[in-house]
Amino acid sequence: MAVKKKKGGSIVHPHYACAVGAAYSVAAIKGGVPIANCGPGCMYKQFFFLSFDNGFQGSAGAGGGNIPSANVGENDIVFGGAQKLDDLIKASLGVVKGDLFVVLTGCSGELVGDDVGAVVRKYQENGYPVVFADTGGFRGTNLNGHEIVVEAIIDQFVGDYHGPKKKGLVNLWFETPYFNMNWRGDYLEIVRILRSAGFEVNVLFGPESGGVEEWKSIPKAQFNLVLSTWNGLKIAKHLKKKYNQPYLHIPVIPIGEEATTAFIRQIVEYAGIDKAKSEAFIADEAKIYYYFLEHFSDFFSEYWFGLPAKFATIGNSTDNVALTKFLADQIGLIPVKQIITDNPPDKYRDDIRELYHNLSEDVSVEVEFIEDGYLVEESLKQAEFGTSVPLILGSTWEVDIAREMNALLIEIGAPTTESVVINRSYIGYRGALTLLERIYSATVGGK
DSSP, X not given: OOOOOOSSSOOSSOSSOBGGGGHHHHHTSTTEEEEEESOTTHHHHHHIIIIITBTOOOOOTTSGGGOOBOOOXXXXXXHOOHHHHHHHHHHHHHHSOOSEEEEEEXXXXXXXXXXXXXXXXXXXXXXXXXXXXXXXXXXXBHHXXXXXXXXXXXXXXIOOOOSOOEEEEEXXXXXXXXXXXXXXXXXXXXXXHHHHTTOEXXXXXXXXXXXXXXXXXXXXXXXXXXXXSSTTHHHXXXXXXXXXXXXXXXXXXXXXXXXXXXXXXXXXXXXXXXXXXXHHHHHHHHHHHHHHHHHHHHHHHHHGGGSXXXXXXXXXXXXXXXXXXXXIIIIOOEEXXXXXOSOOOHHHHHHHHHHHTTSBTTBOOOEEEOOOHHHHHXXXXXXOOTTSOOEEEEOGGGHHHHHHTTOXXXXXXXXXXXXXXXXXXXXXXXXXXXXXXXXXXXXXXXX
């Protein structure tokens, strides 16, 4: 049965922010300072959707209420806002401590037609680390904005490079900061895995990042690793053209021993580095993983009759396919409804669909691409969960429908208002165990 389309062109309960939300990609860089050339409510809304109402992630440095903003108003739209922006940049350089300043232009700033590049280039010519990016909301989601901002930093700040590449050094293009509320913990886990496998990693965002100086070493890397269904591929292709730097695209984030071990062996083989360190690491991690899984099996075998057998996943394509594959392939749950909410570009959708056709042996599902939260709910109502307790991996937007269906809801995507996230991950060897804890604690606890 097809889901009826909602009348009108508006979208209710979107699961993403707008392009200027990439201010939080800048805030996730140590020493990075976003400067918002947009209306007075824009940064407020981005903060609440991507940070406060998304695991209550908080902010530090130039995030949250500390983002300098031009607060573009009617006078600026009528008479132009170039001078106001110039004054804002000058004040920000004098007041805010930072190593890199990124001017992000929102809808109102772009519609005015001010030459932001000319304003910023004056500072660049005088040696200030300032770049600009056009991130008006009509350019797409915060995922699109993330790619725009990263390319702007590479072109205007990192610059040209014609030196040698360092074998074993990898640029990591992974989750968009703040979008997945677990992103900080996910970065820690994936970087731990890569380093333990024998790689050096340019960690460009998050707690282990070396800051803007690490960005300067991007051209020196042997290759770029894109660990995502689609977001980040545009960056990698840009780097290939700019620095003749190859990239390895792995669309499914590894969760659990089997997937993580395969992931490590794939990148080690691609890079051509020595396998001894990675194989020793795999052996150690697998031993620990199955030690805990063996103990978990006692619970699973005792309570199997009251546990969820079927599940639905609602979220961005990268997290959706990784979680769905793990639960279907490794835990044996049955996927009944998989809804992608991040509006991937059309050119990537067939490849994403194919990932769901190969979840596990004899497990194939058709995925739906739905941006509208109302239509997500309508589609969920059609899912066949049988007699078992429905398990829904989704967001706060799905709370009401989960209650209506007497389902267990595990929040895995934006927005998330029922969880406080400090340092958590569901990926890799260790994150998979945390995910199982979260799901089955909710099962026995009723929430």
